Amino acid sequence: MINLTNVTFKWHKNDKAPTLSISELIIKKGQHVFLHGPSGSGKSTLLALLGGINTATSGDVVILSQNLNTQSNTKRDAFRADHIGTIFQNFNLLPYLTPLENVVLGCQFSKIRQRQALKHSTTLTKEAKRLLNALGLSEQQYNKNVAELSTGQQQRVAAARAFIGSPELIIADEPTSALDTQNRESFIKLLFEQAKYSNSTLMFVSHDESLKPLFDRSVDLISLQEQL
Numbered sequence: 334m335i336n337l338t339n340v341t342f343k344w345h346k347n348d349k350a351p352t353l354s355i356s357e358l359i360i361k362k363g364q365h366v367f368l369h370g371p372s373g374s375g376k377s378t379l380l381a382l383l384g385g386i387n388t389a390t391s392g393d394v395v396i397l398s399q400n401l402n403t404q405s406n407t408k409r410d411a412f413r414a415d416h417i418g419t420i421f422q423n424f425n426l427l428p429y430l431t432p433l434e435n436v437v438l439g440c441q442f443s444k445i446r447q448r449q450a451l452k453h454s455t456t457l458t459k460e461a462k463r464l465l466n467a468l469g470l471s472e473q474q475y476n477k478n479v480a481e482l483s484t485g486q487q488q489r490v491a492a493a494r495a496f497i498g499s500p501e502l503i504i505a506d507e508p509t510s511a512l513d514t515q516n517r518e519s520f521i522k523l524l525f526e527q528a529k530y531s532n533s534t535l536m537f538v539s540h541d542e543s544l545k546p547l548f549d550r551s552v553d554l555i556s557l558q559e560q561l
């Protein structure tokens with residue numbers, strides 16, 4: 334599913350040392366992976382490589398048998414729309430759309446994701462409702478102004494948007510940092526249920542190591558790079 338080989342990444346050509354240097358990282362399909370490491374260790378940088386937002390300075394970043402490092406920006410954008418759902422730390426919801434519209438938007442740029450969504454429900458709106466319900470947002474909130482939702486409610490909308498159309502990879506960058514421990518755990522369990530339902534691999538980043546036991550596998554970015 335994910336296969337990184339001899340990957341280095343420098344933000345600037347003249348940087349003395351790379352921000353990331355990973356000899357090998359293999360993630361199997363369907364795994365729920367907890368990626369952790371101290372602040373500044375490169376977690377978000379790695380997620381940006383996996384999502385094809387940035388490309389490695391050297392090495393291969395292969396996702397679903399496609400080497401993102403040899404693809405054009407346009408191809409990587411299309412690949413991301415078709416195969417990757419992202420839950421951002423600050424959620425990145427569009428404030429002028431309702432929660433329901435925000436979720437449908439998650440598959441607007443991909444025919445593949447739309448087709449997948451329509452396998453589960455008869456319309457995209459119905460599928461968005463199914464996901465919002467499964468992720469714990471009550472129906473009264475579906476057509477509200479997004480700006481009027483609490484942090485926890487916005488997080489559920491962001492997760493439903495990532496999952497619509499069952500992308501093979503879900504990338505979640507510190508999505509629970511604003512929640513208390515109990516809400517964090519229950520939200521993560523809902524994420525796992527959806528990941529299972531859509532057979533998605535989950536890459537979840539957090540500082541909070543107490544969450545580690547909930548996951549199938551944990552990757553410590555510092556030790557990963559020491560394996561060089």
Ligand SMILES: Nc1ncnc2c1ncn2[C@@H]1O[C@H](COP(=O)(O)OP(=O)(O)OP(=O)(O)O)[C@@H](O)[C@H]1O
Pocket residue numbers: 344352370371372373374375376377378379540
């Ligand atoms: N756009 C950028 N331009 C230049 N350097 C950057 C950029 N973004 C991040 N960096 C640097 O890359 C390094 C890794 O940053 P990154 O955000 O990936 O770490 P992180 O582990 O996700 O940190 P945190 O846990 O604080 O979010 C840091 O030294 C940071 O200063």
